[in-house]
Amino acid sequence: MNGHVDQDVGTTERLLYWGSGSAPSWRVLAMLREKNLDFQSRMIEFDTGTPSLTDGHRAHRLCAACIHGYWKRLAFDRALMPDETGEHKSENIMALNPRGQVPILKDGDAVLTESLAVLLYLEQQYAKPSLMPEPVTPRVLQLALESNNLHQQLLSVLLTKAEDPTFSQVPTKLKQELKLWEDHLGSGRYLCGDDFTLADIAVGPLLLSLERQKAAFERFPKLAAYIGVLKKQIVPA
Ligand SMILES: N[C@@H](CCC(=O)N[C@@H](CS)C(=O)NCC(=O)O)C(=O)O
Numbered sequence: 001m002n003g004h005v006d007q008d009v010g011t012t013e014r015l016l017y018w019g020s021g022s023a024p025s026w027r028v029l030a031m032l033r034e035k036n037l038d039f040q041s042r043m044i045e046f047d048t049g050t051p052s053l054t055d056g057h058r059a060h061r062l063c064a065a066c067i068h069g070y071w072k073r074l075a076f077d078r079a080l081m082p083d084e085t086g087e088h089k090s091e092n093i094m095a096l097n098p099r100g101q102v103p104i105l106k107d108g109d110a111v112l113t114e115s116l117a118v119l120l121y122l123e124q125q126y127a128k129p130s131l132m133p134e135p136v137t138p139r140v141l142q143l144a145l146e147s148n149n150l151h152q153q154l155l156s157v158l159l160t161k162a163e164d165p166t167f168s169q170v171p172t173k174l175k176q177e178l179k180l181w182e183d184h185l186g187s188g189r190y191l192c193g194d195d196f197t198l199a200d201i202a203v204g205p206l207l208l209s210l211e212r213q214k215a216a217f218e219r220f221p222k223l224a225a226y227i228g229v230l231k232k233q234i235v236p237a
Helices: 021-035 055-059 064-073 091-096 116-127 138-156 172-184 197-210 221-233
Strands: 015-017 042-045 105-108 108-112
Touching: 015 021, 021 116, 021 138, 021 197, 042 197, 055 108, 091 105, 105 116, 108 116, 116 197, 138 172, 138 197, 197 221
Parallel strands: 015 042
Antiparallel strands: 015 105, 105 108
């Protein structure tokens, strides 16, 4: 049975630490599900009362840790910030990932802390069902890793009002990034044709997170259609 709830599930030696609203975590959850892999699920709590986290953000399950981190990068007055007491900074998590970030996957003796590394590892380690065409298609690898550019831009919109349905607050750089992904989509159902691949798992949760923020995709019709497809394939996290 696949675990993606806030409790231990299964009896395997596979354990995933993840956070609600965390797109990188969502990638790993989606991958484990596609691979039909059992795991114990540990959803960590990183909402420590971040002042910028509105009810709208909470309702839309946006990543509290990202919002917090974004304020910090903007050099928001540290005195106004709560201490980073969220579970992601606990001794237990820091011992596994000194960056204090999730997702973290323990698989037997292996510990992986970067979501894209986890995807590649799982694909390599558990080949079936395959999410990588054989022979390896450069495009799948290219787009899977290129998705990190979109992730960077996604972080920049986390502070826009979750209730804003117009997408008017979306920074120009994000729009430019979305245009690139619009152009990446061809006539196939997915990013690399008609097969669901690792590239879709890398990109999907990022787009679904944006959609969760009520971002309107009217000016990106291919992306809008793709998101509709992804919503049927990728379980919310
Ligand atoms: N590059 C990492 C990013 C992981 C990440 O940013 N995780 C966030 C949640 S979405 C986190 O744990 N942030 C806590 C912090 O940075 O303090 C990955 O892809 O796994």
